[in-house]
Amino acid sequence: MQNLSKNQQIIFDLIDKSPEPLKAYAILFNVQKKGIKAPLQVYRALDKLVKIGKIHKIESRNAFIACNNSSCQVSNATAFSICEVCEKVTEISNTNLSKYLSNFKDKEGMKFNKYNLEFFGLCKKCKNK
Amino acid sequence: MQNLSKNQQIIFDLIDKSPEPLKAYAILFNVQKKGIKAPLQVYRALDKLVKIGKIHKIESRNAFIACNNSSCQVSNATAFSICEVCEKVTEISNTNLSKYLSNFKDKEGMKFNKYNLEFFGLCKKCKNK
DNA sequence: TTACATAGTGTTATATTATAACAATTTTAA
């Protein structure tokens, strides 16, 4: 559990308090008043935060959310649900699922040290409309 | 099983015969001799081909591969293994896995009509080096 | 404490990926 650098902390705080995934340039816009002026400064912090598992990238949306799963300190096994109407994203923490996927072997018996799963559908709210 | 339009067919053929996932601008470069000159022409064909399940997008790589799974004619349930060394991508067709994921319910009992799963690790070849 | 490695910062420029907007043509099906 290492300390974050200045830029990493600024960017993590922003993502962590956001109710929705944030895109890199939205982050850039938001942190310019704090002195972070260039895309690279944002992307470097994002890369590091992803690497240490403080945030995750939602690949299908090119957006970033804070990890909500204390046991997920390394970002090697992630699962999300994504509402196709309101774009609400929720990290899924399900022991059964993560066990199943971590132990999954392909046809040739290969196991994988990392996975990312994205479910798509309607969230509860959007379903009841 | 609808027929493909001219541009869709050209682009599908290219992806289908490629041993590796292709990126949109690599596709564009390759089909320029066939008269497809602009990014949008490529992206429109890709969108359609993804929609009808003839190809899939590898989200973490922004690249496209042909579907190798005859039962996967709609692209609503996809799984891939990706080698982090040589970038080889293989579509996984595993009844047990797809059943498990299609029936998965989250904490609130929600089911999802669609998912995409990407495994990362070393392919057989890269592992034995 | 010095020196070395590692990680982080700041900056400019540029590469890569993807869509907006508009006009025309072709295909499909009632």
Next chain:
DNA sequence: TTAAAATTGTTATAATATAACACTATGTAA
């Protein structure tokens, strides 16, 4: 046959991400 839906062509531009270089801060081990 005619109207809707799908596809095409084109120019311009938006959005996402990295290269390259110079410098600074931090940790660590002699």
